[in-house]
Amino acid sequence: MQNRIFLSSPHMSEEGYEKEYVKEAFDTNWIAPLGENVNKFEEELANKIGSKSAAALSSGTAAIHLALKAAGVETGDIVFCPTLTFSATANPIIYQNATPVFIDSNEETWNMCPEALEKAFIKYPKVKAVIVVHLYGLSADMDKITELCRKHNVPLIEDAAESLGTYYKGKHTGTFGDYGIFSFNGNKIITTSGGGMLVSNNIEKVAKARFWATQSRDLAKHYQHSELGFNYRMSNVVAGIGRGQLKVLNQRVEKKREIFSFYKEHLENLDGLEFMPSNEWDEPNYWLSSITLNGQVRPLDIMEALEKENIESRPVWKPMHMQPFFANYDCVLNGTSEKLFKNGVCLPSDTKMTSNDLIRVVNAIKKLWYQ
Structure with missing residues (x-):
C-alpha cells in the first residue's frame, strides 16, 4: 500500500520556527496559562492582516462565541448564519440561547447569497447579528453583505476559519466585519494543534473578550467574578507554535x-x-x-x-x-x-x-x- 495522502494535515515549518518559540516557553517556564508568545502571536497576526487588535483563544468556536457575546446577542435574539458551513459556525448561536436563521449560498461564491440575506432582513427586521463564512478559502461577496448589514445597523461577524491568507479586493478576509475569527485547528492552513483568534478594530471589545475568556476575573486581590466567564484563553506553548506557523x-x-x-x-x-x-x-x-x-x-x-x-x-x-x-x-x-x-x-x-x-x-x- 502506498503512503496515505491526507485531505489537509498539520505541516510544521521546515525551518523549525515553532520549536524555537516553544523552547522559549519551556526555558522561561511560561508553559501556561499565558506569556510572551500569546501576546506576540496576537500582535503579529493582527499586524499581518491589518487589524487593530486580536485575542488568542482556545478555538475558532470560542472566538465566534465571544464575538456573538460582544455583539450583544442574548436569549431569544435572531442571528443570520450561512447554511453551507461546518456546525462550529452555528453552535455558538445556541450557546447564547439565541435563534439561528440559515441563509443559502449562491453559485458565484459558494458563500452567503446577498439576495437571500436581503430577504431574511425583510422577514426578520430585528435580527441581532449576521455571521458570514468564507468557505474553503473563497471570499464571500463582502461589498454587498457589508452594505446590507450597515443599512440595517446589524453587527457583522466574519467566520474566516478557512480563509486566513485570502484577500477580497486586496484586503484580508476577517477584517471587513465588526469581528473576525480565525481557526488554527490541525487541518487549517496554519495550525497551533488547536486554537483560534478573535480580531477587531474595536480595541475595547477585544479587551472585554479577553476578560471573559479568562473566567471574567475582576481586578481584585481575591478571586472575584461579577460576570459569567469562560476558560477560552490560548496557552503560551500553543501560541509559540502559532508564531512559527505564521512565518510560513x-x-x-x-x-x-x-x-x-x-x-x-x-x-x-x-x-x-x-x-x-x-x-x-x-x-x-x-x-x-x-x-x-x-x-x-x-x-x-x-x-x-x-x-x-x-x-x-x-x-x-x-x-x-x-x-x-x-x-x-x-x-x-x-x-x-x-x-x-x-x-x-x-x-x-x-x-x-x-x-x-x-x-x-x-x-x-x-x-x-x-x-
Whole structure:
C-alpha cells in the first residue's frame, strides 16, 4: 500500500520556527496559562492582516462565541448564519440561547447569497447579528453583505476559519466585519494543534473578550467574578507554535494555490466536472480544492476510487438546515447549498503533497472517465 495522502494535515515549518518559540516557553517556564508568545502571536497576526487588535483563544468556536457575546446577542435574539458551513459556525448561536436563521449560498461564491440575506432582513427586521463564512478559502461577496448589514445597523461577524491568507479586493478576509475569527485547528492552513483568534478594530471589545475568556476575573486581590466567564484563553506553548506557523503562511498559501492549479490543469476537461468558482475580486487561499460533478461520475465514485488508492477526500459540508439538530430552525433557501452538498467533493489539498502525490490523485480520478 502506498503512503496515505491526507485531505489537509498539520505541516510544521521546515525551518523549525515553532520549536524555537516553544523552547522559549519551556526555558522561561511560561508553559501556561499565558506569556510572551500569546501576546506576540496576537500582535503579529493582527499586524499581518491589518487589524487593530486580536485575542488568542482556545478555538475558532470560542472566538465566534465571544464575538456573538460582544455583539450583544442574548436569549431569544435572531442571528443570520450561512447554511453551507461546518456546525462550529452555528453552535455558538445556541450557546447564547439565541435563534439561528440559515441563509443559502449562491453559485458565484459558494458563500452567503446577498439576495437571500436581503430577504431574511425583510422577514426578520430585528435580527441581532449576521455571521458570514468564507468557505474553503473563497471570499464571500463582502461589498454587498457589508452594505446590507450597515443599512440595517446589524453587527457583522466574519467566520474566516478557512480563509486566513485570502484577500477580497486586496484586503484580508476577517477584517471587513465588526469581528473576525480565525481557526488554527490541525487541518487549517496554519495550525497551533488547536486554537483560534478573535480580531477587531474595536480595541475595547477585544479587551472585554479577553476578560471573559479568562473566567471574567475582576481586578481584585481575591478571586472575584461579577460576570459569567469562560476558560477560552490560548496557552503560551500553543501560541509559540502559532508564531512559527505564521512565518510560513505565505508559503502555505502559495502551495495551496499550486495544488488547485494542478488539479484544474489536469481535470477541468473531464465531462461533468467543474471547479469551485473564481471571481476577479477574490484571491483565495484554496484551503481545500473542491469540485462539483454533474455527469455520470458521482461524488461517491470519486471518494471510493480515491480511498482504494489510500487517498483521503470529503464531501462538501452538509447544510445546517439538513442537520437533525438544526432541522426545526427557519431558513431562506434557493437550492444552492443542497445542490453543492449533493454534487460536491473536496480533493486532497495537503501542503506536504509531492508532484507524485498529485499525479496519483489525478490518475485515480481520470480512470473513472476512461475505464
